Amino acid sequence: KQEVTQIPAALSVPEGENLVLNCSFTDSAIYNLQWFRQDPGKGLTSLLLIQSSQREQTSGRLNASLDKSSGRSTLYIAASQPGDSATYLCAVNFNKFYFGSGTKLNVKP
Amino acid sequence: KAGVTQTPRYLIKTRGQQVTLSCSPISGHRSVSWYQQTPGQGLQFLFEYFSETQRNKGNFPGRFSGRQFSNSRSEMNVSTLELGDSALYLCASSLSLDYNEQFFGPGTRLTVL
Numbered sequence: 001k002q003e004v005t006q007i008p009a010a011l012s013v014p015e016g017e018n019l020v021l022n023c024s025f026t027d028s029a030i031y032n033l034q035w036f037r038q039d040p041g042k043g044l045t046s047l048l049l050i051q052s053s054q055r056e057q058t059s060g061r062l063n064a065s066l067d068k069s070s071g072r073s074t075l076y077i078a079a080s081q082p083g084d085s086a087t088y089l090c091a092v093n094f095n096k097f098y099f100g101s102g103t104k105l106n107v108k109p
Numbered sequence: 110k111a112g113v114t115q116t117p118r119y120l121i122k123t124r125g126q127q128v129t130l131s132c133s134p135i136s137g138h139r140s141v142s143w144y145q146q147t148p149g150q151g152l153q154f155l156f157e158y159f160s161e162t163q164r165n166k167g168n169f170p171g172r173f174s175g176r177q178f179s180n181s182r183s184e185m186n187v188s189t190l191e192l193g194d195s196a197l198y199l200c201a202s203s204l205s206l207d208y209n210e211q212f213f214g215p216g217t218r219l220t221v222l
Contacts, residue, residue, distance in 0.1 A: 031209075032209070034210060034211060036213070041218075042215060042216075043113075043199055043213040043214050043215040043216050044199065044201075044213040045213070046210060046211065046212055046213070049210040089152065091152075091211070093209070095165065096142075096154050096157060096165045096167070097142070097154055097211065098154070099144075099151060099152035099153075100151075101151045102151070
């Protein structure tokens, strides 16, 4: 059974810090992996999509990496801001998407 | 370009009733997926439709069903509602099966009393 795990479950950091969110999955046969953010009571906002043939993707202050052989992806957020506070979800596509339980990020001013 | 829209946004039903939720994908997107989100189980995949055909299905009972129309709009139906069906139901659309970056709608909050 495919499983997706996100560590840590919650993270609180002061504004300006660089931080790393982790996502691990049990099967290396993935099609792609997508990172999302979710604000309370809202839908999901797509941040980055990494295809299985790629090693990383970047968008602004965000960088996501993918290591299929070790079953890991990391989301790096540079110079964090209070507006980055949200829950970050990793979704792995094993022919259908499996979601991790998310990392709840709080960036303190 | 308009995003994914879902209607209604909020719904209150009683046990035993049935409900239909609607999702309109981004223009040009042909794939629609549905998810259930609860505090206890997180986000769980319900089903995916592409070109009016169900392509994939999650591990939910037969009370949960869906369909997709020729204009790619999709509906999901839950019959004989149970208290445990209370959840945020999210719809996501993607361009195709080959490039399937998912874009989510705001969700429908279903409360079953």
